[in-house]
Amino acid sequence: MLDYYLKTISMRDVNVIVHDQQNQGVSAARNNGIALAKSNYIALLDADDEWHPEHIGKMTTLIEKYPRLPVYTCKHEVCENGYSFTPPQIFSSELTTMGLIDNYFVRAGKYELVNSSKVVLYKPIFESVGGFPIGAKLCEDLYLWARLAEVGCFAFTDYLGVTVHQEKDMSRKARNYSQPYILEYYFNVSGSINSELHGYLWTVYRNHLRLSILNGNLSEFISRWKFGSYYFKPKSYLIFLYALIPKKIMNIFKVIRRFLLR
Template sequence: MLTKPFFSVVIPLYNKEKYIEATLLSVLNQTFKNFEIIIINDGSQDNSIAIVQALNDPRIKLCSIENQGVSFARNLGIKNARSNYIALLDADDQWYPYHLQTMHDLIVDFPNKGLYCSRYEFVFKNIISKKSKLKDIPDLYRGPITDFFSSNLFDPIIHTSATVIPKHIFSEVNFFDTNLKSGQDTYLWIQIALKHDVVISNAISSKFIKYANSLSKSQHTKGRIFILDKFKKQEENNSAFHKYMDMNRYAIALDYKIHNQQALSHSIYKAINKKNLNSKQKWLYGLPSLFIKHLYKLKNSLDHIGVFFHLYR
């Protein structure tokens, strides 16, 4: 009988031939060795499968399916996992060698929690990096987050590739929603954080690698609208959660304004409690859409040369 691994690393794979080898090597080179890797090849049309097979490591389990989307692929990997802890990883992100050891120690020190995460950094052109900035959580803090939604108002606390979730939690929240084309990860985090403690490490142990300089696309925003009205009852009794959801409304309203869908933008903006917005956010939304678009392009260009600023923090 095979020994159950401590972690099951679940990687959805779709046309990532340029990145998947580096991603997998970052897993295979972990100092903590007790893991399996489950790759769900979601109908790739490039050379991704051959690259995975060339690594020829017995810990890698490869399953190929017709393209059904990232949520379906993740769910299938989770359901086939042999371990009690699911470490999520996207096929173009990477871990530092101590990531799984960091997550293992976090689980041992803070058992029976809903979600475990490490800090992460953004990497631009594989050279310039920026660590995530979290509200009211000191860089050296390690443990349960006192107010998850209040602390989630700067950079997101949770990045998919820096996350470990007990397998039974996925069953509790019905896995990733396959009907959502975007925002499915945020939807899952919210469901977990409303019911369970989220624990964070003080270590930066994963890299979110940004390869392209592009604006978000409004068609990908549609899935996020579904989330906005899903938790109205919980918002009524939790001011921090209400503000967090208003920040999501604001981001979506801006996205629609940038893409000249003014009616949708204004209807979402109207639903925001304006007390949850600061003066800079209100000013930015009042600008012409073309000017907002130029500001985002400028921000993206500056990110890629190591100059970082937030448009509406």
């Protein structure tokens, strides 16, 4: 596939550098790619996702209006099992086509404002927080967005610039029983965490417990529940009720939600 791609683009006026390395995980691959990049602004794209034709142009306009911010983002759509839908993505209380995300942690607890196919990173700030965490298997991206949100504001455009393809793949099995790295990190941070960040971490915890139930993996659910139960008590005891909901019922709710968003 790579040979075919290189042969195709060689016929066009496109400068592409391919860097080959041993598999060291997604964080190492992203960090090395960003280190090799010559620009201070880095646009990421996962292998199975798509940029829309005007994506880079729209992000360039956003950068020109709000230079040197940690993160730039846009809207995305999801394609799953042949169906496409655009999940809610409300970046700001102001009705504007571009601007700054107000209170990232509160909004990110409700909407997927940033992901690794629509984000543009400002390299100096990315490097200042240490980049993606090497060795992390789960939520390494959510960890990075959180660290960057602690540094400064994120800029957004409401342009729909990316299609995210959600398909089952074998790499997900390698993450079974892994704890979300963002929780591992902040559980061990000395000092207090503000209420907005704490609320966001609770959402991440709750969502991964629900995912374990949807996957029919009760032992993984129990492992993840135990991991965060002390930090999130007493709410964590109430969420244990997820384990009592049959997988079929959870899947029905998921299908209904997808249908309503189409």
